[in-house]
Amino acid sequence: FDLWVFGLKYIDTAPISKVYPENEIYDFIKDEYKNERFRVLGINKTMEPRFATRNGIETLDGILPPNLKSYAEYITAIDDKTFTGDLSQPIVRTIVHPQMLDLLNVKYVLTSEELDEDKPFTLLFSKNVTNLDIRKTLYYNQTVNVYQNDNYLPRVFVVNNFKVIPDRNEILGEIQKDSFYPRDFVILENNPQIIVSDNNGNDISQARIDYYSPNKITISANMARPGFVILSEIWYPDWKAYVSECHDSICSDKGEVGILRANYLFRSIYLDSGKYKIYLVYSNLNDIFQRLK
Numbered sequence: 257f258d259l260w261v262f263g264l265k266y267i268d269t270a271p272i273s274k275v276y277p278e279n280e281i282y283d284f285i286k287d288e289y290k291n292e293r294f295r296v297l298g299i300n301k302t303m304e305p306r307f308a309t310r311n312g313i314e315t316l317d318g319i320l321p322p323n324l325k326s327y328a329e330y331i332t333a334i335d336d337k338t339f340t341g342d343l344s345q346p347i348v349r350t351i352v353h354p355q356m357l358d359l360l361n362v363k364y365v366l367t368s369e370e371l372d373e374d375k376p377f378t379l380l381f382s383k384n385v386t387n388l389d390i391r392k393t394l395y396y397n398q399t400v401n402v403y404q405n406d407n408y409l410p411r412v413f414v415v416n417n418f419k420v421i422p423d424r425n426e427i428l429g430e431i432q433k434d435s436f437y438p439r440d441f442v443i444l445e446n447n448p449q450i451i452v453s454d455n456n457g458n459d460i461s462q463a464r465i466d467y468y469s470p471n472k473i474t475i476s477a478n479m480a481r482p483g484f485v486i487l488s489e490i491w492y493p494d495w496k497a498y499v500s501e502c503h504d505s506i507c508s509d510k511g512e513v514g515i516l517r518a519n520y521l522f523r524s525i526y527l528d529s530g531k532y533k534i535y536l537v538y539s540n541l542n543d544i545f546q547r548l549k
Contacts, residue, residue, distance in 0.1 A: 294363035416483035494540035
């Protein structure tokens with residue numbers, strides 16, 4: 257009770273409709289989430305993080321996340337800039353290299369300005385919306401343009417070929433090239449010591465997400481030939497992957513497999529031809545709890 261009395265003047269009480277006013281753009285995006293999982297990029301404060309989180313919308317910003325250096329470097333490179341070690345949250349202000357957004361599974365871009373016509377974005381509609389600033393003290397109206405990224409990639413997809421580039425700066429430079437197309441090959445830092453077929457015909461390999469949570473992801477993969485399942489999630493060493501091979505709906509455990517760091521930032525798993533279940537689990541939770549005891 258005493259803490260409540262002390263903090264009363266700092267507690268903002270207001271109708272939820274006032275704090276989170278109706279927004280047709282969020283309603284549109286939420287409706288699209290019924291079909292697939294994707295991310296949204298909001299430029300120039302066109303999507304307040306709190307609003308996005310409340311509506312279950314995944315953005316590149318999040319709400320004050322602990323940013324990994326590799327992620328900050330990647331986000332900064334989208335603007336064709338170099339990360340300088342600044343501790344502030346990396347923000348995309350201009351889109352110089354749109355193919356880098358493709359890998360991030362960014363389907364929609366929100367901006368108060370018009371995007372360059374030579375970039376692969378289609379203007380869907382424009383709306384005048386009301387937002388509340390981060391301090392919850394000022395409402396402001398702005399016209400928001402909603403663009404669809406014509407080349408966005410799904411959260412998980414399959415690539416059959418690979419290229420090894422040990423130097424991380426060179427990898428970033430390769431991804432920034434206009435000629436880079438993520439479905440042609442995956443860039444790895446270490447040689448996986450495998451041989452893939454040089455078949456340029458139509459490939460029917462597929463992968464989909466069956467279950468998704470912050471600490472566990474389940475993927476089904478149907479590999480027409482050997483290749484790499486690419487997951488648009490940040491590579492981190494405490495994630496582990498376990499694979500089961502399936503025949504006629506019966507799956508047998510094949511144990512743990514390595515997660516390769518792909519395209520500078522992301523996760524990749526190599527599989528031979530066949531049908532599989534992939535289980536990705538964050539493995540360090542028990543260690544964290546032990547340290548807290």
